[in-house]
Amino acid sequence: MLIDVHELNSGYGKVPILHNVSFNVSEGEMVTIIGPNGAGKSTLLKTISGLVRSKSGSVAFGGQEIAGITPDQAVRKGLAFVPEGGRPFPNMTVMDNLKMGAYSNQEVLKTGILEEMFTLFPVLERRKNQYARTLSGGERQMLAIARGLVSRPRLIMMDEPSLGLAPKLVDEIYEKIRTLKVSGLTVLLVEQNTSYALEVADRGYVLENGRITMEGPANELATSDHIRRAYLGF
Amino acid sequence: MIETATQSVITGTMMGIIYALIALGLSIIFGVMNVVNFAHGDFVMLAMYLSFTVGTLFAWDAVITPVITVPLLFVFGLITYYLLIDRTLRQMYVVQLAVTVGLQILMRSAALIIWQAQPRALQYSFIQGNIEIGPYSILTSRLVGAVVSLIFIGGIAYFLNKTWSGKAMRAASDDLDVASLMGVNYHRTYALTFAIGAALTAVAGGLLMSFQQTDPQGGVRFGLLSWCVLALAGLGSLPGLIVSGIIVGIAETFAISFIDPRARLLAVYAIFILVLWLRPRGLFGRK
Ligand SMILES: Nc1ncnc2c1ncn2[C@@H]1O[C@H](COP(=O)(O)OP(=O)(O)OP(=O)(O)O)[C@@H](O)[C@H]1O
Ligand SMILES: [Mg+2]
Numbered sequence A: 001m002l003i004d005v006h007e008l009n010s011g012y013g014k015v016p017i018l019h020n021v022s023f024n025v026s027e028g029e030m031v032t033i034i035g036p037n038g039a040g041k042s043t044l045l046k047t048i049s050g051l052v053r054s055k056s057g058s059v060a061f062g063g064q065e066i067a068g069i070t071p072d073q074a075v076r077k078g079l080a081f082v083p084e085g086g087r088p089f090p091n092m093t094v095m096d097n098l099k100m101g102a103y104s105n106q107e108v109l110k111t112g113i114l115e116e117m118f119t120l121f122p123v124l125e126r127r128k129n130q131y132a133r134t135l136s137g138g139e140r141q142m143l144a145i146a147r148g149l150v151s152r153p154r155l156i157m158m159d160e161p162s163l164g165l166a167p168k169l170v171d172e173i174y175e176k177i178r179t180l181k182v183s184g185l186t187v188l189l190v191e192q193n194t195s196y197a198l199e200v201a202d203r204g205y206v207l208e209n210g211r212i213t214m215e216g217p218a219n220e221l222a223t224s225d226h227i228r229r230a231y232l233g234f
Numbered sequence B: 001m002i003e004t005a006t007q008s009v010i011t012g013t014m015m016g017i018i019y020a021l022i023a024l025g026l027s028i029i030f031g032v033m034n035v036v037n038f039a040h041g042d043f044v045m046l047a048m049y050l051s052f053t054v055g056t057l058f059a060w061d062a063v064i065t066p067v068i069t070v071p072l073l074f075v076f077g078l079i080t081y082y083l084l085i086d087r088t089l090r091q092m093y094v095v096q097l098a099v100t101v102g103l104q105i106l107m108r109s110a111a112l113i114i115w116q117a118q119p120r121a122l123q124y125s126f127i128q129g130n131i132e133i134g135p136y137s138i139l140t141s142r143l144v145g146a147v148v149s150l151i152f153i154g155g156i157a158y159f160l161n162k163t164w165s166g167k168a169m170r171a172a173s174d175d176l177d178v179a180s181l182m183g184v185n186y187h188r189t190y191a192l193t194f195a196i197g198a199a200l201t202a203v204a205g206g207l208l209m210s211f212q213q214t215d216p217q218g219g220v221r222f223g224l225l226s227w228c229v230l231a232l233a234g235l236g237s238l239p240g241l242i243v244s245g246i247i248v249g250i251a252e253t254f255a256i257s258f259i260d261p262r263a264r265l266l267a268v269y270a271i272f273i274l275v276l277w278l279r280p281r282g283l284f285g286r287k
Helices: A042-049 A071-076 A094-101 A106-111 A115-122 A123-128 A139-150 A167-184 A195-201 A218-223 A227-234 B001-035 B041-058 B067-086 B093-115 B140-162 B164-174 B176-181 B186-209 B216-235 B238-259 B261-278
Strands: A003-012 A016-027 A028-033 A054-061 A080-081 A155-159 A185-189 A204-206 A209-219 B128-132 B136-139
Touching: A003 A042, A003 A185, A016 A028, A016 A042, A016 A054, A016 A209, A028 A042, A028 A195, A028 A209, A042 A054, A042 A071, A042 A080, A042 A155, A042 A185, A042 B136, A054 B216, A071 A080, A071 A209, A071 B176, A080 A139, A080 A209, A106 A115, A115 A123, A115 A139, A115 A167, A123 A139, A139 A155, A139 A167, A155 B140, A167 A195, A185 A195, A195 A227, A204 A218, A204 B041, A204 B261, A209 A218, A218 A227, A218 B186, B001 B041, B001 B136, B001 B140, B001 B164, B001 B216, B001 B238, B041 B186, B041 B216, B067 B093, B067 B186, B128 B140, B136 B140, B140 B164, B140 B186, B140 B238, B164 B186, B164 B216, B176 B186, B216 B261, B238 B261
Parallel strands: A028 A185, A028 A204, A080 A155, A155 A185
Antiparallel strands: A003 A016, A003 A054, A204 A209, B128 B136
């Protein structure tokens, strides 16, 4: 197992959000966590990456306990996080945004990673000297994913990569995510877009009100009555 | 009349470029850390006194003193950051205000104790004299000050755009959480930012001492000047900062020439208020 989260509790100030959340992701696997608005999906990823402090529970990453580490330490361990909305640095160029992805691991720039990213996302090469604030929503999301990949992480966590995108762009983004999966990358994907997420992932967990309520292979979840009624709308 | 005006523009431009250098320190501290350093002007005052002491001690020209005062102010900036500023980051704004205003008072008192109340000036200067162009004259030391300031502003631009530390500073300025997700340790990046801001006042202090004197209350003037330049420029544009510095420098010089030397800060303050009314994000600021 690459990451093993056990009975994680977390929240903001005195407000608890996550209650005894446990899940795991194996090397090379793509796991999705789905759930409604406000379920705590983003809080979960923020807690794992260190942006939010956990209250209790453990996060084992590559066999090492990392609960409570700061975000800058987490990325050095090989844990990349593409936050909700992508959040590229608006006043930096596309190229500088990508290079910031290598900040924790500067040697990686010599391995041809930028060329790889430009092959995966050709639009970024065309826009490389543009400020990120001038990009479209889809381009921003692609830039954020590429920036997350630049450090060659062992695990990449993505928070709703389809958020706010037109259907055509969602297709495009998921095409890329599928490519990444085929390349063997380990991915933890948080989504509200249940059908896309369950189609691409190997396994899934359902997070509702800060608790894991279901788990299983993605295709089984996709055909379960609860998921079909509550998330897929039929 | 026209001649006086032209002369004021020339002098004001030289002064304004030095003001831009001072404001640059304030600007990166505010832009990157979102910290309002009310003591910034007093860093200039302290730098000028240190310049005086170093210049007197070694019989050096003022413009050379930054060789020693820049490292001193850099370290002073680091210490100030870790002892004071770092503790206020997650606190309410008023705490920050109290800390930097307190620092201002502390520095003034320290200057009074160490160098006493009378103004101090350095005499040695190999760049004395004027450059005459027709009816106009440029104080050589001011010209040197302006040129050196431009070089340092360019150096900071290079640093911010081309180095890892500079990029980390810009990233932290844009989105601190995401910067930390990239591996930026913000304590370290902020410490560097604050120290560079302080070190820049040392450069400016040395340049100013080649034609000005310093006194313990000098920080008021430089604080106001740099706030005014920053308000005029907005955040994020170095050319804008230079132009704003020049506008402020010229306004100050005009007030000295045409109204009264005591009205110099009044003119600066008037510009500040005008900008607040007409264009709160500055003339060149982004967003
Ligand atoms: N910074 C914060 N401070 C306090 N409460 C917060 C904060 N961020 C989120 N919350 C609360 O935590 C709960 C979970 O939010 P979270 O963003 O994790 O949900 P989510 O599952 O990601 O939802 P969405 O699908 O809308 O992104 C919500 O009730 C939200 O109001
Ligand atoms: Mg969310």
